[in-house]
Amino acid sequence: MLEECKALSNETRLAILEWLKDPATHFPGIGDEADGVCVGLIQRRVGCSASTVSAHLATLQRAGFLQATRRGQWTYYRRDEERIRAFAARVHHDL
């Protein structure tokens, strides 16, 4: 619960989670979105450095909100809906 809340305690990370709900509308020029969105696209949307975005994505992944798939030189990130729902349920139950 603590790690998850920490991961959500940042405007940029909340925005990323929101955008990944519907990649097609938030990331122009996206192709097959089944695997998620690559770091570069997210970085351009966020507007800060690649290293910072990478850290944010790693934080969200450690918290269980994102899944990553490496394909070639790209890493695709997508929401882990199951774990997101599980977290929401835990908030409802435990908080």
Add this chain to the structure above:
Amino acid sequence: MLEECKALSNETRLAILEWLKDPATHFPGIGDEADGVCVGLIQRRVGCSASTVSAHLATLQRAGFLQATRRGQWTYYRRDEERIRAFAARVHHDL
């Protein structure tokens, strides 16, 4: 959402919220718990300084999780169950 998550991003504050679910078992020698638990009792349970505990309680109140009632020289804090439920619902819906 951001402010609420920040408020929950601390072990001590999470513990306080948890304890206040059932004051009678977590705070020895509590009387009428309708108004909540006074800062002194919470401070003894937490084990850190009065000023720190006061800051934590203020944070939780600003986030909407606690309500405060001043009675004489004591401030009683209790969970705001309605707003806590509302937050949980928002997490479930928006996240």
Add this chain to the structure above:
DNA sequence: TCGGCATTTCGCTTATTGCCGAAATTACGT
């Protein structure tokens, strides 16, 4: 009114987080 108790505010120090650019890593194409 004065002294004492509960709580909050203030000023400060330390720890954590956020951010960057540079360097390292990994993969692709030639």
Add this chain to the structure above:
DNA sequence: ACGTAATTTCGGCAATAAGCGAAATGCCGA
């Protein structure tokens, strides 16, 4: 093998958060 591109890791700096003790505030009783 080499050069380029995507991403991550590293080292450092600035901003925010967490903690403390001392001082201030508010309230009660003598």
